[in-house]
Amino acid sequence: MIKIKNLHKSFGNFKVLKGIDLEIKSGESIAIMGRSGTGKSVLVKHIVGLLKPDEGEVWVDNIRVDKASPKELMNLRRNFGYVFQMGALFDFYNVFQNLALVLLENGKKDFNYIKQRAIEVIKMVDLDERVLNLYPSELSGGMRKRVSIARAIIHNPKYIIYDEPTTGLDPITSDLINELIIKLNNELKTTTISITHDLRSAIKIAKRIILLQDGYKVFDGSVEEALNTDIEEMRKFREYFGQ
Numbered sequence: 001m002i003k004i005k006n007l008h009k010s011f012g013n014f015k016v017l018k019g020i021d022l023e024i025k026s027g028e029s030i031a032i033m034g035r036s037g038t039g040k041s042v043l044v045k046h047i048v049g050l051l052k053p054d055e056g057e058v059w060v061d062n063i064r065v066d067k068a069s070p071k072e073l074m075n076l077r078r079n080f081g082y083v084f085q086m087g088a089l090f091d092f093y094n095v096f097q098n099l100a101l102v103l104l105e106n107g108k109k110d111f112n113y114i115k116q117r118a119i120e121v122i123k124m125v126d127l128d129e130r131v132l133n134l135y136p137s138e139l140s141g142g143m144r145k146r147v148s149i150a151r152a153i154i155h156n157p158k159y160i161i162y163d164e165p166t167t168g169l170d171p172i173t174s175d176l177i178n179e180l181i182i183k184l185n186n187e188l189k190t191t192t193i194s195i196t197h198d199l200r201s202a203i204k205i206a207k208r209i210i211l212l213q214d215g216y217k218v219f220d221g222s223v224e225e226a227l228n229t230d231i232e233e234m235r236k237f238r239e240y241f242g243q
């Protein structure tokens with residue numbers, strides 16, 4: 001269970017978040033929407049303690065994240081898989097090494113286990129085992145996303161955060177990635193937070209949508225409610241995406 005209470009965050013004089021309340025129950029799949037720069041990435045970074053609020057509280061499973069010690073944060077982050085907006089694979093490591101690193105950080109030392117688990121997750125994201133020997137620069141954008149997803153699930157996290165999992169991909173590849181996210185949601189029974197600009201993707205991959213605008217959460221409801229609400233900003237997204 002994730003609980004965010006009255007979260008405020010500024011950078012210099014610029015107020016990004018002006019009092020966000022958000023509760024995400026175990027097993028939920030939610031999408032966070034909003035225009036560029038509305039603070040979607042900033043909001044989720046608070047959940048894993050990458051940013052600290054100026055005001056407010058962040059709780060994950062009864063741990064106060066914004067007051068957590070470095071050791072508590074390290075333990076907390078083991079419960080998370082994070083697919084970063086920019087992919088963030090290590091360019092000097094091949095795919096296997098990128099995956100293995102997560103398991104090493106999680107205290108797994110048995111090489112055979114690491115190898116077998118790497119093969120398992122690379123297949124779960126519908127890539128061939130041979131991809132393990134490639135370097136990030138040798139992958140297409142879609143493959144890189146899949147590897148980032150494989151890396152996010154390899155340690156069996158309870159929570160997965162996808163920050164713009166389909167941005168920069170062609171629409172067909174985007175749909176394949178969305179299907180992968182849905183498949184993993186169903187198979188792994190994780191709590192999933194997806195950030196996306198794309199209302200069509202949000203409808204597919206999430207059951208609940210929240211919308212940020214000007215530092216506030218202006219909508220929070222089911223997909224069906226999102227498709228019917230009169231909230232102006234949501235209507236604009238619907239119009240744009242023809243929904």
Ligand SMILES: Nc1ncnc2c1ncn2[C@@H]1O[C@H](COP(=O)(O)OP(=O)(O)OP(=O)(O)O)[C@@H](O)[C@H]1O
Nearest residue numbers: 011016034035036037038039040041042043085197
């Ligand atoms: N570490 C930081 N230092 C200063 N400003 C920051 C920092 N991180 C984010 N910001 C600012 O906060 C605002 C919100 O950024 P954020 O990355 O959360 O937007 P976003 O909603 O994720 O946008 P996008 O859809 O383009 O990814 C932006 O104006 C950004 O420049």
Ligand SMILES: [Mg+2]
Nearest residue numbers: 040041085163
């Ligand atoms: Mg972002």
